[in-house]
Amino acid sequence: MPHTFIIFGASGDLTQRKLIPSLYQLFRKKRLPKETRIVGFSRTEFTHDAWRAELATSTAKHLGKDFDAGVWDSFSQNIYYHPGDIGHADDFSKLARLLKDIEKSDKSTRVYYLATAPRFYEAVVQHLGCSGLADETHGPRRVIIEKPFGTDLASSLHLNNAVRAVFSERQVYRIDHYLGKETVQNLLVLRFANTIFEPIWNRNYIDHVQITVAEEVDVGRRGGYYDTAGVVRDIIQNHMLQLVTITAMEAPVRYEADAVRGEKVKVLQAIRPLTSQSVCTDTLRGQYDGYLKTEGVAPDSKTATFAAVKLWIDNWRWQGVPFYLRSGKAMSCRTTQIVVQFREPPHMLFPDGPKSAAESNRLVIQVQPAEGIQLHFETKVPDAGMKLRQTDLDFRYQREFRATMPEAYERLLLDALEGDASLFARADEVEAAWAICDPILDEWARSDKPPLLTYEPACWGPPESTEWMNAQGRQWFDICPVLH
Numbered sequence: 001m002p003h004t005f006i007i008f009g010a011s012g013d014l015t016q017r018k019l020i021p022s023l024y025q026l027f028r029k030k031r032l033p034k035e036t037r038i039v040g041f042s043r044t045e046f047t048h049d050a051w052r053a054e055l056a057t058s059t060a061k062h063l064g065k066d067f068d069a070g071v072w073d074s075f076s077q078n079i080y081y082h083p084g085d086i087g088h089a090d091d092f093s094k095l096a097r098l099l100k101d102i103e104k105s106d107k108s109t110r111v112y113y114l115a116t117a118p119r120f121y122e123a124v125v126q127h128l129g130c131s132g133l134a135d136e137t138h139g140p141r142r143v144i145i146e147k148p149f150g151t152d153l154a155s156s157l158h159l160n161n162a163v164r165a166v167f168s169e170r171q172v173y174r175i176d177h178y179l180g181k182e183t184v185q186n187l188l189v190l191r192f193a194n195t196i197f198e199p200i201w202n203r204n205y206i207d208h209v210q211i212t213v214a215e216e217v218d219v220g221r222r223g224g225y226y227d228t229a230g231v232v233r234d235i236i237q238n239h240m241l242q243l244v245t246i247t248a249m250e251a252p253v254r255y256e257a258d259a260v261r262g263e264k265v266k267v268l269q270a271i272r273p274l275t276s277q278s279v280c281t282d283t284l285r286g287q288y289d290g291y292l293k294t295e296g297v298a299p300d301s302k303t304a305t306f307a308a309v310k311l312w313i314d315n316w317r318w319q320g321v322p323f324y325l326r327s328g329k330a331m332s333c334r335t336t337q338i339v340v341q342f343r344e345p346p347h348m349l350f351p352d353g354p355k356s357a358a359e360s361n362r363l364v365i366q367v368q369p370a371e372g373i374q375l376h377f378e379t380k381v382p383d384a385g386m387k388l389r390q391t392d393l394d395f396r397y398q399r400e401f402r403a404t405m406p407e408a409y410e411r412l413l414l415d416a417l418e419g420d421a422s423l424f425a426r427a428d429e430v431e432a433a434w435a436i437c438d439p440i441l442d443e444w445a446r447s448d449k450p451p452l453l454t455y456e457p458a459c460w461g462p463p464e465s466t467e468w469m470n471a472q473g474r475q476w477f478d479i480c481p482v483l484h
Contacts, residue, residue: 001139002035002108003417004099008086008124009116010040010051014146016058018177019115022409024059027075028068033109033417037102040081041095051081066404086120092131099133111416112143121145122162129166136171144173144416147238148229149425152441153434160427173416174425178239178336180408182397183367184246185423187338190365190373192251197363200342202317207360208474210324210339211243214331218288218457219305223296226329230303231285232444235327237437239336241268242425243367244323247338248313257421261429268432272312279443279450282310286453286462288330302444302452305329306461308468309440326465326476330457333480336367341474350386362477370481371405372396 005023007015026032040051056076060067082098084091099110112128114121125143128134134141145163150156163172178184191198200206213235219226226234245264252259274282286306292299306328313323342361364374374392381387397405415423443449453462460466460478469476 002037002103002105003033004037004039004103004108004110005113005413005417006039006041006095006099006110007113007115008041009114009120010081011042011044011046012115014115015040016055017062018407018409019113019413020055021059021062022407022413024063024072024075025066025407025410026414028066028071031414036417037078037080039095039099039102040079041084041091042081043083043085045083046081048080052076052079055079086116086123086127089127089130092127092133096131096133107139109140109417109419110142112141114143114145118146118148121159125163125166134166134171140171140419141167142171142173142416142419143167144175144424146175148233149174149238149430150434151229151233153431153438156430156434160431164427169427170421172427173421174427174430175412175416176238176242176425177408177412178242178367179423180410180412181367181371182405183365183371183373184243185411186373187246187365198251201340203319203321205342206321207341207343208322208324209247210326210341210477211240211247211337212339212477213240213327213336214333214460215327215329216331216334216458218330219291219294219297221295223294225296226305227297227301227303231305231307231327231329232437232440236307236309236325237433238425240325240327241433241436243336243338244268244271244311244325245429247340248318248323250317255422257424260422261426265426265429265432266315267313268429268436270313270315270318271436272314274436274439274443276439276443276447279440280447283440283444284308284450284453284462284465284468285444286328286455286465288328288455288457290330290457304444304452306331306453306455306465307440308461308465311436322472324469324474324476326461328455328461332458332460332478334369335481337477337481338365338367339363339477340365341477350388364477366481370396371398 007019009015023032023038046054056072059072080098080102082095084095114124116124128143150159191201245267248267249263250266252263284307285304287303288305291297291305292301309325311323311325313321340363344360362376364376366372373395376390376392378388379391381389412423453464455462460476466476
């Protein structure tokens, strides 16, 4: 059966940087389904050949040495372009005729990718429905929707209802590229394909979990967008809560979409709702010095570029174990890491042993950029009596497999073409995540508690963040990954 991948907003940055390079790599690796065609839809006037030439240049730029002109020539023969306006229903009918012409088959699988600005999502979905492009009489029809999926719970519910009016839930693939990263998927393998970690993966042995998504860059040219979003909408509601669910979920009965996503939703539903009081005590917000001078940012903006949040998961496994989430722009380095901090030994035999949980065993999962896993534990220093020192077992993907890590979109786009929704968010998952974040956004918008702190670029956020953790008898894992 032919497969057709249709990109709305095809002339945009996402298509050139991520989508086409990822599809090209899948073709080069011979993983794309046979007879896969790619169709771009956008207002920019291109012929088929002109768009192919434009994409050849951008793909070569983004892939560098991985770009092969000969492979591209073969790949590009299946690339087509349809100039059209999302606001014009007739253009969708014309698209339907083009798809029928190039597929040359009564049956086909189609995947519609919404790479447009979020404000156009509803219009695209409605036109797909009215033009018959969502109908599955002649084969599977799927739609991939990029984040942000709404800006709060109310807008998320509205968008979900609009999408469900055209597509059934099984046809909808809400994409978060973090779930396509090898290290995130390996966390599932680490937990559920090994017996050594799962027995201690609970409140009896774990003191706390901290998840950090730090970006070294500042807002840059995205000031206009970022000032309306902020760190909670941009990172915490989606990427970070996805990492929380995979870290905290129970083992699904089998590795399939509904089972995996069902366990993730249970985690989000078990997170203790934040009240006005707990937002004041269990969250911190900050803004890096210089943000207000960024183009597109209001001169009196209160938008947070840094946030730290403490969450509690009220279930049998995690009761009493805080999950600390921290993210920010203009930080010391670029890193995404999950730190599972184990409890200190119940009785220390050695005077020089760990004095607190911060000095005890920890498991560090480096999601990016130094993808790998480190287990920190105590060892005896040779020829020094019973002096102890923390050391580690260090697994790194690049060293172990000696291969370039694939782009996250490669895995996700292939899964969508093949109909595997395991790594995509379900409607109730998105809504549960917004229900967690809405109280934070509401309290921050209407009060000065917690205060908006200022921090210098190239550090780990406001100094008050360190003091906040220390007051709870804990420490942030402020170590930049070692890149080899």
